[in-house]
Amino acid sequence: MTIKKNIMDDYYKYVEDKYCSETLDEVLGKKYFIKDQFGTGNFFRIKIEEGLEISGFDISKMEMDFDNRVPHEDILEVGYCYGGETKILSLPDGKEYTFKKDDICIYNTLNKLDYFKFKYRNCKAMSIHMNFNSIKNAMNSIWEDEILRDWQENINNIFKENILIVEKASYDLRKIAQEIDTISSNNMMGYMKLKLKTIEFLATFLEEKSKENFKNIKNKEVQIITKAKEIINENIENTPSVKELANQLNTSVYKLQKGFKDITGDTVYEYIKKAKIEKAKYLLKNSNLSILEIANEIGYENPSKFANVFKRYNDITPLKYRKSK
Template sequence: MDGNKNINEIYFNIMEKRFLTRTITNPTFIEYKVNDYLGSGMLNRVILNKGLEFCLCKNNTFSRELLNSELNEKRFLEINYCIDGEATIGLEIEKDWINLKKGDLMFYRNHNLPQTECFNMELDNYSGIVIGLDGDELKKTFFTECEENMLKEWDKSIESILKGNTYFKVKAPPSIEWDMKDLLKYNYNFKDVTSLLLCQSKLMEIISKSVSYGISKRKEINLTQSDKEYIYKAKDILIKNIEYPPSIEELSEMCNTNSYKLKKGFKELFNNTPYGYLREVRMYKGKYLIENTDKNISEIASYVGYTNPSKFSEAFKLKFNITPSECRKVNKNI
């Protein structure tokens, strides 16, 4: 990753190489068109500060996939508001999918996911506002060294919303809906400092309101003894279906709970996400089979739920700092 570029710049550099074409370029405003062979739609990128910007998506219909290793940033936060249409966002290994519809507000942050994890997005006539914040750049811009505690409090606030999960989705209240739609009124080719500051102020207000609202909604979710029983049931279902596990939504339905409580419960009871927990089980099961059977690596990868043996090997190396083949050789020499 280029240390001189913030996460937003890196993201759009990747998008331009694969999915988008620039049609307008100004210092604070860049317009993109979705490449015809991929789909349709427009994106307006508004750059208010290094590390602080938002994107207006207009009638986007296309799919994309990015490796986590391309966007591995601890302090990155995205706030996504759906104006119309639909977006399905998810992680390939985690099988954790979020469906965004009109009025939905979603928080997303990378939580040290495996480098081999793929971030997928499918947009169906989607229009929305996506706010991107690079925390490390904002620290340089808005926080001095003597205000390090403020940044720590900010991180705590975001963590209190996500609770170790990658996503958190709620219905936006009317006040945030109106503020989001206010962003559509600006002329983003700013001619003076005053208009730029007004837009920046509005965006900071939206971020503050959204985070406060997310915290308040998260506090409403409490686990009962019955919830805990369902979470243990979910754990057993995942282990029994290690090769073809259900999605988070399917698992929630099978256990008569909702995805928020399921993910919150796994974090509280197992200090992991449901598919983070399953990934651990897969790795240890794979290691056991490598050390105690003569099955080849491809068979073992398939048995523990990996259709691509190379992805199994990469995940195994990240977990145990040794490849499956090396693990087998070491075990034979013991």
């Protein structure tokens, strides 16, 4: 039987071969003790189930590097720092990160970075890794495509242009991480608790990010619709088509139409008609333009058509509206 390896297997094989004096097999995983010439402390790795594992370290002082130029599977890593700090340098982009107490570190293995350098100082941390390729194989095929699309969109929204993100953990994530740290993994009850808390940590993280992304998307959506309304009102005589409007705003027709409906309650077409009528009402009250001129001003060549539309929205003809005002 061929054992399929992933980046985590490569990472811990590298740690064991280069930096460890000895290893210790435990009930649920393995512990790696650092050689004296490299520092003081240990790493650990526990496989919860296929595609899900937890690992971590408790290191007083150490510097190490890792060659990242290997084929990667789609693994999401979410780490938590209990104390101390780790300096991380990624190459060739030269970005530096500081991972310290109460921080979470989010990493996507699908990247083109060549190397990582780590500098540990009295740092204790844990990381949860979810291999999406393994999880996907267990999915019901009916839902697979939909889940994959949602997953990829969520991951893209989290990382955007970044490979690695360090930020403060929420209260809920800190609480779960502390609970994980107290669980003994040397018996079946401990394994069950560890599995539940590991999944809870990941689920809480993804739920928080989903809400954050939704808020960002809504803010961006509001900005797009506001700009769209400005374009429509500035070009009321010759309003752009929905496709032209979407192109100007660098969005899709679908997103533009959905955003308009969600935010204004109207379709783009309905909003344009209402905007034209509002402009007509203003001109009827505040100008001496004829009905024909007003109709032309808002893009109606046929005054009868304009009058019919106006009456449909206001229950009164343009002429009677002018007289009443």
